Amino acid sequence: MSMLLPTRSINPAQAHRLPIVLVARAVIFAMCFTLTIVIPAQRVHALPVGALFIIAVLASLPYPQSLLTSAIPFLEGLAAAAIIAYSSPLSDTLLPYLLVPALAIGISRGFGGVAVSVVISGGILWLSTQPDLSSDAGLAQVSLVAQWLVVSMAVGLIASWAKRILVTSNDPDLAAYESAYRLLDQLRQVSRQLSVGLDATTLTESLLDDLLATMSAARGATYVPGDSTDFRALSTRGVRPEQWVPLSSGDSIWAQAWSDGDIHANTHGLSVIEQDAFGAVIPLRVGERTIALIGLERTNEPFTDEELTAARVSAGTYAIRLDAALLFSDIRFSATTEERRRLARDIHDGVAQELASLGYAIDDLGATHTDPATSAGLSDLRREVTRIISELRLSIFDLRSDVSVGMSLNVALSEYVRSQAIGSHIQVHLSLQEAPERLSIDVEAELLRIVQEALANARKHAHAENIWISSRIQPPLFEIKVEDDGQGLGQGRDDSYGLKIMSERAERIGGALEVGARDTGGTIVRVSRA
Structure with a gap:
């Protein structure tokens, strides 16, 4: 059955052309046609059979996707019910065709859609034939129609159930992802309505x-x-x-x-x-x-x-x-960590590689030019490209540096400083104090980002010779200071968001950020929760 019913996803606009629906339509119409020809009393219904054949062909053709194509199984069911109802006398041999639209609707829309279609088809048959319930013939006709309507409902229910089973068995992750999406969407909507959020x-x-x-x-x-x-x-x-x-x-x-x-x-x-x-x-x-x-x-x-x-x-x-x-915090931390790693991969595999290739091209040009002015210009350009590549390398390291269950904030800080090599002309002094218990991982991650930004500012703009990093952690309290002996705070730019982002990070974890001048020159950045 999995060959006849695609289980990845079912487009409602193409339900009328699913292989299993096309096969069922052909087989059931052939049965209706055969019964009409074989049974002498039913041969008077040749015209309704022809009309039903036209409906079957039209329902099997491909159409551009639209809202109308999504409704083709419903229209097929209504048309078939009308043709059967207006065949005089009522054609018993055409009633099985009602199973075809029920099958298509059950696969694409579920049992609710089947119920709606069957009820409307039953209403058309009832209103058009107006059976005489006081006679045995009228009761027999109502009983026969009701039986086929019930069978149609059963076929639609089985189709809906079979589709769900096949989708789950062929793609076990799909149901999990759909469930996760629904829960996350509900979480997003609810979190916007909470008085104090999800912190x-x-x-x-x-x-x-x-x-x-x-x-x-x-x-x-x-x-x-x-x-x-x-x-x-x-x-x-x-x-x-x-x-x-x-x-x-x-x-x-x-x-x-x-x-x-x-x-x-x-x-x-x-x-x-x-x-x-x-x-x-x-x-x-x-x-x-x-x-x-x-x-x-x-x-x-x-x-x-x-x-x-x-x-x-x-x-x-x-x-x-x-x-x-707490659950939201875990989800947010995992999602943020994965996104940072993805960005690091994209930068490394994309712009960093392109810049490296540009550097090699500049080297080749420098080797072929003997003009002193051109060579000097190419050398300056090569140094600038090298500086940009170095900054990108540090940015990639920033993105991939993180705290974890096995690496506390102070350990991550010491690893970061040692691995990043702030600069050959800058001495970094670390003073780390940490209690046996830890802050939550999301708080430690925000603090690490604040320190990274403070170090980046000192490296790029302060022209410092020394940077002092002190960290005192006594959960839930903390105090981290980043000091330098550089040229001090300069005039801020309107398009600079570094300090604003650092302040937002501190507020998010219940801390306070202070940025000012050192008494002996330079800048001090302090983030704390007292």
């Missing part, structure tokens, strides 16, 4: 602010599973990263809340060292999964059961939003 940090900060206010808590933090540690902080209020260290195992209330999904409280706070404070951990759950933990702490009195229950209800309204935001 996990913004969501958890809003949640923390609500809980701190309603629970009269002094400080709090939201944690999600980390890439290299048990948990990483998404947002904090009044908590230094080293003070709270939630673990997914052990007998702490963090571990208990994570494993059983219930609220847990204590009378010695949530810090690593016990204090005179009252702590509570509230899990955020989606169905049977715990996706995050919220820690709250205050010093005046223990949390009551009523307060904790109300907090869980309030936090529960954020759970599905946070789960969607």
Whole structure:
């Protein structure tokens, strides 16, 4: 059957010419014609058979694609029903032809289209013949027509089902891609309507602010599973990263809340060292999964059961939003990474290769010209082409440099600086401090892009001899500074978007970008989240 029914995709405008439809049309018409000739009582229907033959031929011809060609199976069904209805008496031998349009519509439009076509055809047959239901002959006629209409519905249903099965079995990825497209399209539409979007940090900060206010808590933090540690902080209020260290195992209330999904409280706070404070951990759950933990702490009195229950209800309204935001962040990071790699490949295989060929052509011209002025001009041109190729090489490296599950931000920074070779006349000084836990990968990726842009500006415009890069990471807090001893900030151009893009990246991850002059000369770029 797969030879008769293409399974890659079916164009509704060509459904009337699918091989399986053409074969069915020829076979069923031949059967109708044969029965009409063989059965003496049906020979009076030679004219309707001729009309049906014309309809079959017209329905089998190729036509330019348009809305009308998409409707050919419907028109064929209506025309066949009209021909059968106006054959006097009603031709029993022509009724099987109703199966042909039902087959074509089932393949191209599904069972819904078949139902519409069969109902309209049945209405035409009923209104045209007006059978006498009080007589046995009238009841027999209605029964016969109804049987063929039901069979047509069944054929359309089978055709629709068979097409779906064949498409799935021949191209298993197609259904997955179609499902992914529908989900992504829904995500795009929904994200535009959300009050705080799909940013996990913004969501958890809003949640923390609500809980701190309603629970009269002094400080709090939201944690999600980390890439290299048990948990990483998404947002904090009044908590230094080293003070709270939630673990997914052990007998702490963090571990208990994570494993059983219930609220847990204590009378010695949530810090690593016990204090005179009252702590509570509230899990955020989606169905049977715990996706995050919220820690709250205050010093005046223990949390009551009523307060904790109300907090869980309030936090529960954020759970599905946070789960969607974390999923969206993963999708966005994967898509961005793949797109950057594609751009790097295109630049390398396209313009970079063309420029290299241009450089070789300039070398050949320089070797054949003895005129000093021409040779000097070609040498200058060759140096400029070499500089552009070097910039492209650095741009390709920028696009392909990234953080990953196995490479943290500070490791990526040191690898980037060492591999890129900023310049023979520039000394780069690195100072890196990093906690055992990491920032989320999407935050680290944005920070890496900011540092890359700052380094590119220092290399191209500052004429610096030294660049200092300092990075202090204490999730969810960070501070990265890029300093140079160059000529300082120049007059900005209206068509320059570097600083604006850096600022947008910092805002996207809840940070702040500061660009200014160093006290001893040069420029300092600082991005931080305190």
